[in-house]
Amino acid sequence: MRPVAIFRFSPTEGPAHFAEWLDAQQRPWQLFAMDRGDPVPADPRAFAGVGMMGGPMSATDPLPWIAPLSVLLRDAVYEGVPVIGHCLGGQLFAQALGGRVIRAPTAEIGWVDVDAVDVNARDDWFGGRERFTAFQWHYDAFDLPPGATRVLGNAFNRNQAYVVDDLHIGFQCHVEMTRDLVDTWCKSGGDELPAISTPSRQSREDILRDVDARVATLNGIADGIYGRWARRLRP
Secondary structure: OOOEEEEEOOOOOOOHHHHHHHHHOOOOEEEEEHHHOOOOOOOHHHOOEEEEOOOOOOOOOOOOOHHHHHHHHHHHHHHOOOEEEOOHHHHHHHHHOOOOEEEEEEEEEEEEEEEEOOHHHHHHHOOOOOEEEEEEEEEEEEOOOOOOEEEEEOOOOOOOEEEEOOOEEEEOOEOOOOHHHHHHHHHHOHHHOOOOOOOOEOOHHHHHOOHHHHHHHHHHHHHHHHHHHHHHOOO
8 A cells, every 4th residue: 555645844733633643544644744855756646645744934934945846746636646635735736736825815723614615615614514614723724726626715815625527625724723733723822822822823821721621522523624635535
């Protein structure tokens, strides 16, 4: 069985619940850590699918791995190798397919609701949910790439997720959170958190309030998303 290629862009933003889900399904995966200089593989056909995690950098930064990764992503779409991108990963995927990455109209940090804006995707990808609470930590946003269908949005940033060819999905929000990941980000990015919450940016206190229950609920939603994405993974 071919592994899922997982791209990590920061040591603080690992595959988290995405890897937990793959392990539970006995799906092998291989980590490519751009933060430690791992090379980008040349051929997406070597993998069952391609997953990308988040990161503190911008998709528009002049980083040496962005160009070869963009080529890999375009080739994956051409070859029908399923791609999933979380936050920065969703931005990189959109950019590789011709969408713009720009400064977000509103920065979002913490637990923020997203709306399922496409009826078919609501039922197929999100278990029939019209709205759910995802985790956010971003300052950039993406335009939809050509041919993509917007499937999640909210009042702060119109494009929260998109689907390409009914096969690939890119997120602005995070669905891969674990308690450890929330704790790590609150420590590493603590100076970015406001003392008092606003609708789009939460304090550390509010992020950690009921965090175990919030993470458990989000994990259940992510399980459905990952299950739908995995239907056409390569053997």
